[in-house]
Amino acid sequence: MTGTIDRRSLVAGAAALTLGAPALAQPRRKLGYAIVGLGGYAGRILPEFANCSTSRVTALVSGDRAKATEWARKYGVPESGIYDYTTFDRIADNKDVDIVYVILPNSMHAEYTIRAAKAGKHVMCEKPMAVSAAECEQMIAACARANRKLMIGYRSRFQPHNMEAIRLARSGAAGKIRYVRSEHGFVMRDPSVWRLDRARSGGGSLMDIGIYALQAARYMTGEEPVAVSATESTDRRDPRFRTVEDLLAWTMEFPSGAMAGCQTMYSASQNRIFLAGTEGRIELEPATGYEGQKMWTGKNGRDREVTPPPGPRSTQFAGQLDHLSECILADREPIVSGKEGLQDLRIIEAIYRSAREGRRVTL
Amino acid sequence: MTGTIDRRSLVAGAAALTLGAPALAQPRRKLGYAIVGLGGYAGRILPEFANCSTSRVTALVSGDRAKATEWARKYGVPESGIYDYTTFDRIADNKDVDIVYVILPNSMHAEYTIRAAKAGKHVMCEKPMAVSAAECEQMIAACARANRKLMIGYRSRFQPHNMEAIRLARSGAAGKIRYVRSEHGFVMRDPSVWRLDRARSGGGSLMDIGIYALQAARYMTGEEPVAVSATESTDRRDPRFRTVEDLLAWTMEFPSGAMAGCQTMYSASQNRIFLAGTEGRIELEPATGYEGQKMWTGKNGRDREVTPPPGPRSTQFAGQLDHLSECILADREPIVSGKEGLQDLRIIEAIYRSAREGRRVTL
Structure with missing residues (x-):
């Protein structure tokens, strides 16, 4: 060897x-x-x-x-x-x-x-x-x-439900994609973790769990955002949030006219991807956890649960x-090369800037 | 008489x-x-x-x-x-x-x-x-x-699922409310309806179906927004959207720190209210239709379907x-007096202004 x-x-x-x-x-x-x-x-x-x-x-x-x-x-x-x-x-x-x-x-x-x-x-x-x-x-x-x-x-790019959702979205199963929603959050309880120290983490929920929402909006639409508009809500008196953000909600505009509405936070739990097209929808919940993914397609609700084909490996x-x-x-x-990681960081920087300045930021 | x-x-x-x-x-x-x-x-x-x-x-x-x-x-x-x-x-x-x-x-x-x-x-x-x-x-x-x-x-204020959702939210059943999401849209097919003529409608999806999302964010939090940030996506070449908007996504900031993420459109179908608190969630889908409402509470998913007590009247x-x-x-x-309608119109005007000017608008 x-x-x-x-x-x-x-x-x-x-x-x-x-x-x-x-x-x-x-x-x-x-x-x-x-x-x-x-x-x-x-x-x-x-x-x-x-x-x-x-x-x-x-x-x-x-x-x-x-x-x-x-x-x-x-x-x-x-x-x-x-x-x-x-x-x-x-x-x-x-x-x-x-x-x-x-x-x-x-x-x-x-x-x-x-x-x-x-x-x-x-x-x-x-x-x-x-x-x-x-x-x-x-x-x-x-x-x-x-x-x-x-x-x-x-890792979600190798998770069968996410892979199948991407395939369905690209195949036009939901029609023309108009909107992707992704919410990713959990309750961060321990104030001493490095993720709550900006010097080591670079940011709060967005850098940690929110990046899944950002990724999902990109891989579900298959497009790159041209602008972001973000809003933050953080209680700075909370010892967990002295240096990093708690909640961020943001929209992303894509060249096709599709829109993404994303959210992340450290004070409540959600893990979902939802895509609305002109002909139907695709939904995953939980979407990007370590296990337990579920997925549905439908017209106006969770009409059909989808069991994806197995992935290339057992996990x-x-x-x-x-x-x-x-x-x-x-x-x-x-x-998912370095270019993919760079693109997410460029967007993350734009999200932080948009929230800070209270304005739409173009990419 | x-x-x-x-x-x-x-x-x-x-x-x-x-x-x-x-x-x-x-x-x-x-x-x-x-x-x-x-x-x-x-x-x-x-x-x-x-x-x-x-x-x-x-x-x-x-x-x-x-x-x-x-x-x-x-x-x-x-x-x-x-x-x-x-x-x-x-x-x-x-x-x-x-x-x-x-x-x-x-x-x-x-x-x-x-x-x-x-x-x-x-x-x-x-x-x-x-x-x-x-x-x-x-x-x-x-x-x-x-x-x-x-x-x-x-009418949704007299709909049993919505009434019970409000009661649960106020009772603290989900803990401290951090986030409300509401998406309301449908496919508007007929380009000749008055709702697509700004002179008669005053606006597009927001004035029609999006106002349900706005209302829901207000009655689920029980708070009045202090700022809105909105983004629009409308294909103006589409004969339906010559004078009114198709898709609007917006966030609303509430005094408690709770955030709402809302969306409305005329090009895909959704009808949902979702509330995330520090201790759990409340979800309705469909939320505000003429009939067929369903509602769930849970920690990370739709754990329990809730059948609300009957409303004051049969419909x-x-x-x-x-x-x-x-x-x-x-x-x-x-x-829901005129004051309630006025408050929604004030917020709607702020949403349109925010989308037009690409900036956060305070209320």
Whole structure:
């Protein structure tokens, strides 16, 4: 197993993708992931390698040696695959690491993506890609210079209900798309989490859960917004919201005339995508959670529940992990590359500006 | 039966209201309605008098004598109760008419409300109350001068699901209210209807069906908005939308920090009210149609379907008609008086201004 790709495995991988062959005569090469940041979400990702076809975990990066050692044993990572933040750059010498998956607080995404690219590794970076569009541009440039792939962890794009909703929307099943509504929020209870500290998060509910609403409006319409109008409601006396926003509602105007109405907050729970077209509607609720998605189509209500065809992998997490591996093996761009993350940050910056200035902001 | 109210019937009526007495020894006095404008919606209202306890139809006003004669026979209105628009003011002499119900194109609401008040009649006026806030103020002043009641035809306030949703929201069943979403639209197919002619309608989807979304945001929060931010999407090449808007999306900010996200359009169908509080949610769909309302409460989804207690009358239409009669009999203000209609028009004007100027408009 090497860090470089030989032509045979590339061709075999591509053939498997193209033909959907259930098994290859030779076991398919699995690319090795280094997980950077062993927080709660990493704890959800690590068991998912067992569901992957072309991905495995080969390294862990953490400031907590005891935790890294424990998780390394649990997930079969060798002692030599354990790094901390001071030794991270030596990962360049680890030929079992093809991809660095950055699951750190948002403010650290840019730094670790750029260091990973300099170490010659491909990068999976959690959403939001960074805390500013300028950082996203630096990350894209760094990966391009190193000739490495960069993908953002938009797992919903590998979730069967969302994939089927996109397919239905594009097929014209709802007629001409006029409106997409997406609301994403939950009750953030612990005031001490890094997500409530602007220095580390870059923003509140929008940077965390609201980005799903933004993404949904883009992938359901298949269009890029030309303007946003946003309104914020945050109780600054609430200790959770000293530096970041609670609630943001915003509209986005698309070139076709379609409109999106989105909302996010940290003070009540919702998770929904709704599309209204001239001929009908598509609705998902919950839409983008870790599991339990439901979906309906109809004329005026939830007339028919839709069970989508199974996704490419048994879970959205495995689908996401394997997608980057397959893109590397076949030398293709991920469907959610750095450009996608950059576009969301550009829009996020426009949403914040619109709310701050009380005016429509063009993109 | 006279057009004036003697003390006995007033007291008897009030007692019946208070005690919910199923029947009085004497038949309860029914106030007489004149229906002005025999269009489609009048055709829906007229059969509803059969469901009323304190209201009956005693006159019809139409430019179409044949239709008026036919409908008069059908609904038991005497020949002497038929008027046209030139003879309308003679209704002052008709002691069987207590209330004039204006179901005309929006641009005629002010004129006929004021003429009805001058004729000494109470007024029920369809929504939107008028085409401008200034007209609403004139209508309120005219009815006040004549010492007559003025009510706006907000039938959903008499619809059991909506009444129960309001009660639940106020009772704190969903916790602190953070967000109300309401979407109201339908596909307007006929380009020749008066609703698509700004001179008669005063505006498009917002004046017609969007006002339900606006009303819902106000009665679900129980608050008055302090600012609106609106965005419009209208294809002006579409022959239906030469003078009025198709789609409007807007947010409203309330003093408590609650936010409303509303939308209306003439190019796709939706009819929904959704409330998110810190402890749960309330949802209605369809919310404000003529019939078929459904309602749910829950934590993250439609966990429990709610069957509301029955309303004061067998239908929302009868509830609306009888409410004004009862308010006249008991000398109370209707829950949806002219002030309510004026407030909606003030907000509607702010919504149009916000969309036009691309900025947040304070109220």
